[in-house]
Amino acid sequence: MSGDLTVHGPDRAGRPAVRDGDPMAWDADPATWGTTPPPLGAGLAEDATALAHYAAAAERELATLPAVPQRDRRQRDAAARILQAARTLRDHFIAHHAEAVYDELTGARSVHLRIDALARAAADRFPGLVPTRAQLDAERALAQADKEGREIDQGILFRGLLRSPTAGPHLTDAMLLPTRRALDLLSRFRRTGRLDLGVVLIERRGAAAHLTLRNTRCLNAEDDALVDDLETAVDLTLLDDQVTVGVLRGGEMTHPRHAGRRVFSAGINLTDLREGRISFVDFLLRRELGPIGKITRGLLPVPGVESFPHRTVQKPWIGAVDSFAIGGGMQLLLVLDRVIATEDAYFSLPAAQEGIVPGVANLRLPRLTGARAARRVILTGQVITATDPQASLVCDEVVPSDGMDAAVEAAVAAFDNPAVLANRRMLQLAEEPPERFQAYLAEFAVTQALRLHSEDVIGRIARPRPEGDERADDRPA
Template identity: 50%
Template sequence: MSAPVTPAIPVVPDRLRAEVRDAAARLEDLVAALPAPAERGPDQRALAAEAHERARAARRRLLAVQADRLGREVVGPGRYRSLTDMAYDLADIVPGLAPSRAEMEVERGRRQSAKEGLEVDQGIVYSALFGSSVGVDLLRSQRSPTADACARLPEFQRTAVLEMSVVSVRRTDGVAEITVANERYLNAEDAVLGHELEVAVDLALLDPGVRVGLVRGGVMKHPRYAGRRVFCPGINLTLLCAGQIPFLGFVLQREVGYLSKIRRGLWDPGQADDPAARGGKPWVAVIDEFAIGGGLQLMLTFDYVISSDTAYFTLPAAREGIVPGAANLRLGRALGARLARQMLLGGRRIDARDPLATLLCDAVVGEDAVDGAVERAVRALDSPAVVANRHMLTASEEPEDQFRSYVAEFAEVQARRLYSPDVLHRLEQQWTKRQH
């Protein structure tokens, strides 16, 4: 009789987890012995950077063999879990793999140029997770409705209105009109705006009484734009400078959260076998004044875009030093490769009256003609056939796996750009100006 077979012990993963823990512990000891990041001299910064990279190399070796398994441990089937919460779970499962909640609390108290740069480690982890076999499930989990939206849905269905601090949504005749009114910052994007916009998008998609979604900027009180609507000037650079734009909670979450929900609809595992149920709903955007940076990124997810004839469009991300979300993936389809490069790399501006604007907008009208253009667009899109065809267009233009692959690359590239010397130098200059 043969001896029983002893199961193989996963020596390599255990050893790699120990390497991650040990490298993170050594890094922690070093950082504790050094001054705060903003007070370090050149030699101290170099010493810390070297220790960070050693710890990151250990994380990469572990993720190369265990990203699939770790992803399955944190991605909850059929329910929404934020990228931030999953990252904290990973920090508990493998200490040192990702920054802990306590470590990130300390980081949040520092301006961007004075942080330790722990969000780079979050970017490395999510790059591996999105690039693994669990990547598609991770993407789909972020298209589940948020708990906040699910809690607010009954009241919204009853009243047809939801007012939040900077975003509101109102249902009228099958149209969910979402108004963004972050007046203090002229509708610049931040974590609060991002969360509320995602809740509003969720409600529009969850409510069977909504057939078409509409997004427009609210009326501003800023002296320069008083009494006029503004769409979006992109990321809130004031808050980014102050270190209050979270990488996971906003920068990455918006790409796989409400932007993906507008483009692809909600993900419901119970309807996964019904393609018609995956088509989402058609969306209209109205661009007043400008769509800059993140505003233009948002434009690229809509089915129909109406612009006032005085508006303009630009992507200054290269000048700011960062990556403009998924615009690098999508803009070339709209404009062609050469013009897309001029906007992405050179910051070229396109005015609404420029013939090239027809590649970005479906209708360019005078201010007094916007309401009529909206009514016509909504009427044209209010059809079950539109839902089916937009689903097929998205499937052909941007297959889910193509987007997953892009996000996997974006996760680390963008995290590193947010902590690169040129970006931090620019932000430090802005910080200094605000102190005087």
């Protein structure tokens, strides 16, 4: 990108600014601001300059308003108009220039950047396109209700990139590469066969790597730390040649209501969401493209190399569900090859009741249950118990609690078979072609970001949950 734009550093609130007296500032009253955005289409450099000026002007107008919690209705409406105008221009910019932006950030696709590094590079290289690190740090310190919603701009960026037939596949490949953390731990895991990663324990037992989720105080509710540990454990499973099968199971809880009882997952940590600690890039996008993506499509050992006979390392996966798999926990089951549940277990996707989107479940669940049943589960929050006849659509085997260990051992023995892996590859390709996944995730990026900052979601997560609702138990004890 070239041009004579000089952008000052962010102010104390993390807002970027342009030089004084800039003729492209578009200053206006906040009540009417944004009605005349600059035209795009002159070329990458010119359009990037126009976007930077317009975004900086938007920041100046936002700065005339009180902080989010102190705004009245008129001021909230004015902020919404300013943000909407700037986001519309960002969306048009990335729609015009997705491939050129991606090539600029990755050296014409010679470098594979993970989504967090890509977002940081975009903030540096294209001012105004996505929030700066200072802006994100400032928002990270706020409760969800008090944020400006800057992560929505990251959603706009990733929708544009994932829609691209050239940038999209390269980006998803970048997220299938092993993490630096896993590579650093690999020799130790191969030697010892056991690593405590923090909230995930990985142990090699015979042919299987057993991944035990141990976010014990909040019923294995998902947060940034769990996603990081889970991706590391998935990488180690796929990189260790002594392992042929992966097993996912929840550990014993320390939460008072479930102390000593195994729980698979309570889904997204609603306390962290309410307090603003759930990251859009490092949690919501990373879990789909990182750990779940690798379980589904395998790990890419070497970037840019078409290894024979397969470019990714895949292994079959077994899920052992004790007690319940709610939200993100049930989403995980949809990509596993065999699901075993205890007789008292149940499954649910309450995301619509919370106002958000249940990851990639809207793409995957209809394939398993049919469209009508999927709508009941996703749109109305219908709970499926392990003993319901329809449970067979999401669960392969139901056993007594004391029979789970034996059932898992038998499943591992059955899946420790090269023919199982070969057929798994072909099933996965038929069920979810890469381009279909990318198209879905592109729209998910914007839709979920908007949902997280919508008034109805803010109101829902602020309200106490009904007594007896397991989702009330995702708070730390």
